[in-house]
Amino acid sequence: MSKKVVVLAESREGALRNVSFEAIAAGKKISDGGEVVSVLIGSQVSGLADELFAYGADKVVTVEDAKLEQYSSDGYAQALLAVIEQESPEGLVFGHTALGKDLSPKIAGRLNSGLVSDVTSIEDGPVFIRPIYSGKAFEKKVIKDGLTFITIRPNNIAPLEKEEGRSGEVSSVSVDIKDLRTIIKDVVRKATDGVDLSEAKVIVAGGRGVKSEEGFEPLKELADLLGGAVGASRGACDADYCDYSLQIGQTGKVVTPDLYIACGISGAIQHMAGMSNSKVIVAINKDPEANIFKVADYGIVGDLFEVVPLLIEEFKKVKVS
Amino acid sequence: MNIYVLMKRTFDTEEKISVQGGKIAEDGAEFIINPYDEYAIEEAIQLRDEHGGEVTVVSVGNEETEKQLRTALAMGADKAVLVNVEDDLDETDQFTTAKILAEYLKDKEADLIIGGNVAIDGGSGQVGPRVAEQLNIPYVTTITSIKIEGDTVTIVRDVEGDSETIETSLPLLVTAQQGLNDPRYPSLPGIMKAKKKPLDELELDDLDLEEEDVEPKTETVEIYLPPAKEAGRILEGDVDAQVRELVDLLRKEAKVI
Numbered sequence: 001m002s003k004k005v006v007v008l009a010e011s012r013e014g015a016l017r018n019v020s021f022e023a024i025a026a027g028k029k030i031s032d033g034g035e036v037v038s039v040l041i042g043s044q045v046s047g048l049a050d051e052l053f054a055y056g057a058d059k060v061v062t063v064e065d066a067k068l069e070q071y072s073s074d075g076y077a078q079a080l081l082a083v084i085e086q087e088s089p090e091g092l093v094f095g096h097t098a099l100g101k102d103l104s105p106k107i108a109g110r111l112n113s114g115l116v117s118d119v120t121s122i123e124d125g126p127v128f129i130r131p132i133y134s135g136k137a138f139e140k141k142v143i144k145d146g147l148t149f150i151t152i153r154p155n156n157i158a159p160l161e162k163e164e165g166r167s168g169e170v171s172s173v174s175v176d177i178k179d180l181r182t183i184i185k186d187v188v189r190k191a192t193d194g195v196d197l198s199e200a201k202v203i204v205a206g207g208r209g210v211k212s213e214e215g216f217e218p219l220k221e222l223a224d225l226l227g228g229a230v231g232a233s234r235g236a237c238d239a240d241y242c243d244y245s246l247q248i249g250q251t252g253k254v255v256t257p258d259l260y261i262a263c264g265i266s267g268a269i270q271h272m273a274g275m276s277n278s279k280v281i282v283a284i285n286k287d288p289e290a291n292i293f294k295v296a297d298y299g300i301v302g303d304l305f306e307v308v309p310l311l312i313e314e315f316k317k318v319k320v321s
Numbered sequence: 322m323n324i325y326v327l328m329k330r331t332f333d334t335e336e337k338i339s340v341q342g343g344k345i346a347e348d349g350a351e352f353i354i355n356p357y358d359e360y361a362i363e364e365a366i367q368l369r370d371e372h373g374g375e376v377t378v379v380s381v382g383n384e385e386t387e388k389q390l391r392t393a394l395a396m397g398a399d400k401a402v403l404v405n406v407e408d409d410l411d412e413t414d415q416f417t418t419a420k421i422l423a424e425y426l427k428d429k430e431a432d433l434i435i436g437g438n439v440a441i442d443g444g445s446g447q448v449g450p451r452v453a454e455q456l457n458i459p460y461v462t463t464i465t466s467i468k469i470e471g472d473t474v475t476i477v478r479d480v481e482g483d484s485e486t487i488e489t490s491l492p493l494l495v496t497a498q499q500g501l502n503d504p505r506y507p508s509l510p511g512i513m514k515a516k517k518k519p520l521d522e523l524e525l526d527d528l529d530l531e532e533e534d535v536e537p538k539t540e541t542v543e544i545y546l547p548p549a550k551e552a553g554r555i556l557e558g559d560v561d562a563q564v565r566e567l568v569d570l571l572r573k574e575a576k577v578i
Contacts, residue, residue: 073450073460098480102462105415105447109454114416114538117445127542133442136338137345140543181459185475186486196481202577226578244500245482250334250441251356251499259577270334276550280575282567288555297553298570300563310564315578318568 002034003148005091006061006083009038009052010099016048018199019095019152021055021159026152028056028160029122030091037061037087041079043069049170056160060170061087067177070184071099075177077106082175084111089147096151097198104151113147120156120256134250134273154199155256190245195229197246202228203257205248205275208235209264209285209304216242218308219263225315231255233271249274263304267292284308322374322469324365325429326398327422327436327448330382330389331355334441340544354389357437360497363504364467365435366397372469374432375399379425381418383407387520394515395507401520409525414537415443419451421535424528426456431492438463438496446496453494461487463498 005027009020020038027036038057040048042064049060063079080103084092092107094100096118108115120138121129128141128150143149197203204223206216216230223230231253232246248255250273260278265271267283267290275281276295283296284307293299300307332338333351340346354362365376377400378393380386390401404421406413426434434453439446446462453460465484466477469491476487479498507515525532556563571578 098463101446102450105419105445105450106454106460108416108447109419109451112416114414115445115447116539117415117447130444132444132544133332133338133345134444135547137340137544137546139541140545141539141541143539144537146538182461182487182489184485185488187480188484188486190482190484198481245479247499254444259571259575268335269337273334277547280571280577281553282571293555294552295550297575298567299553299555300560300567301555302560302563306560307564310560311568314564314568318572318578 002032003030003090004035004037004087005031005093006037006039006087006089007057007093008080008095008100009040009048010095010097011040011042011045011048016051017095017097018159019097019154020052022152022154022157023093023095024052024056025160026119026122026150026157027091027093030093030126030148035059037089039063039080039083041068041076046170046172050167053166053168054162054164056163057168059168062170062172063175064172065175065177067180072180072182072184073103073106074180074182076103077110078177079173079175080107081110082173086173091148092150094151096153100151104149108149111147113149114143116141116143116150119150119152122157131254131277134254135277136273153256155201190243195227197229197231197248197253197255200229200255200257202226202259202261203231203248203255203278204228204261204263205231205233205265206236206241206263207233207265207271208239210236210241213241215305218305218312222261222308222312222315225312226259228257228259233265233268235266235268262292262296263308265292266290267295322368322372322432323430324369324374324376325426325431325434326358326361326365326376326378326393327434327452328358328362328378328380328389328393329355329437329440330380330386331440331442338546340546343544345544352385352389354392355437355440357439357441357497357499359504360499360501361435361437362393362396362398363502364497367502368433368467368469377402379404379422381406381421390520391515392507394518394520395511396505397511400518403520403522404528405522405524409532410535412537412540413535414539415445415447415451416538417535419448419455421525421528421530422448422452423455424530425523426452433491434494436494436496438498449494449496456494458492458494459489460494460496461489462496464495465498465500467495
């Protein structure tokens with residue numbers, strides 16, 4: 001039976017995040033031929049509607065208010081609950097991003113509904129597949145009754161093919177946003193070039209073998225060259241070579257980029273849980289017995305300080321040609 | 322200050338996972354306090370030491386969970402409460418756990434509730450915000466710092482690598498991110514003292530909850546292991562040749578560049 005599904009679009013610095021399009025694709029799958037309504041929340045966001053139509057949204061609802069310029073759980077919840085009341089959807093899809101993770105349990109709590117978080121794939125039913133134990137195992141979940149509410153992990157569910165010129169109905173909901181109990185006073189951007197680890201297509205990660213904070217420089221250069229992000233193992237973070245926000249593993253972030261280049265990482269179970277579902281893994285390590293080679297598609301046994309600069313040179317040559 | 326910590330018992334991060342009879346096999350596995358909840362316990366103890374008051378650690382679990390609660394008491398928490406659902410519930414989900422915790426907390430007049438931002442087993446990160454919503458108090462997730470002056474609370478939270486400074490007020494629920502603090506190990510005197518600290522055990526009945534009140538909204542229909550990844554190719558030759566071959570493979574075979 002076809003369903004109406006509301007999906008949340010997320011933008012950053014005026015541009016839609018990819019996960020917004022992935023959410024539309026997930027919404028289509030759940031809707032089973034029904035309508036997918038994409039929601040845009042912010043202060044001036046209606047200009048982004050066309051791109052949502054191009055990626056398959058049937059309808060776009062905007063909620064615009066100066067108080068929604070920055071995310072707050074209270075403000076966004078008020079906006080979304082108003083849209084949900086108007087649209088009465090049977091399904092709801094958010095990205096499993098910082099925003100989605102923060103907001104979705106509040107909405108589920110308010111609506112007294114189930115919520116399947118961090119979905120990586122959807123089968124007919126719908127049955128939702130999600131990693132548990134940071135990807136050491138997977139579970140298939142169904143929602144027993146009520147709203148079909150999920151968050152999807154970025155980079156896992158492919159967006160629909162873009163169809164320029166596709167259009168649809170845009171409507172706006174006005175909400176009196178009030179009583180915000182948490183206020184953002186300041187934001188310090190740490191992420192390099194805005195490439196976030198959880199959405200990066202390429203990750204260059206360093207472990208204890210990187211030996212120092214400076215040791216991360218060549219890794220960063222390689223990541224920048226490939227339009228990717230830098231990550232790290234717990235060993236490197238514990239040794240203060242880098243910030244904890246870069247940590248990949250069972251404690252830390254779980255990532256699934258197209259290409260993961262592990263430099264000087266031995267491959268502790270807790271690290272591998274965070275990256276072994278990457279599409280292609282390259283390991284560079286001096287120790288030929290290192291565990292990381294067991295999950296690597298390609299391995300180079302050697303000193304990362306020799307190999308990484310050579311890799312940078314080689315990629316530069318390839319890019320020029 | 323009246324501080325409550327939400328704690329979960331989880332598999333040790335170094336454990337390998339196997340599936341038996343459709344469930345995760347627990348035989349012989351080491352269990353620990355969920356690492357993110359350890360940050361929560363440590364922060365609660367530090368805030369109590371600074372502002373006075375009491376730290377109560379609460380867990381929804383089974384009899385085995387007593388061990389992790391004792392560890393929390395040995396770290397320095399004052400009281401522990403176990404809501405033992407072993408006999409009452411076969412299946413639980415985040416709705417279930419949040420409902421039980423909120424029911425327990427609703428008349429406790431907590432100033433601050435701290436949990437981990439996610440448990441390393443289920444990995445949903447839902448329970449904290451769900452509890453806050455049910456108690457109708459504000460929450461801030463993935464925090465890396467918290468300062469309390471009177472009723473005003475200043476928090477720094479990690480947002481995908483960015484740091485947001487948030488101003489809010491008590492009562493409040495927060496969830497801990499890595500980097501919040503360095504959790505202490507229980508000291509020997511701490512372990513001795515913990516044996517005498519109160520550890521209350523409750524069941525659903527004691528919270529005036531029926532099984533159907535907390536019946537999960539979702540159902541797990543299958544648990545399985547990912548296909549074992551086959552070891553790939555170790556490249557050979559001198560380093561220059563290996564690097565050239567790697568770049569070539571990434572472009573032409575793997576097609577990721």
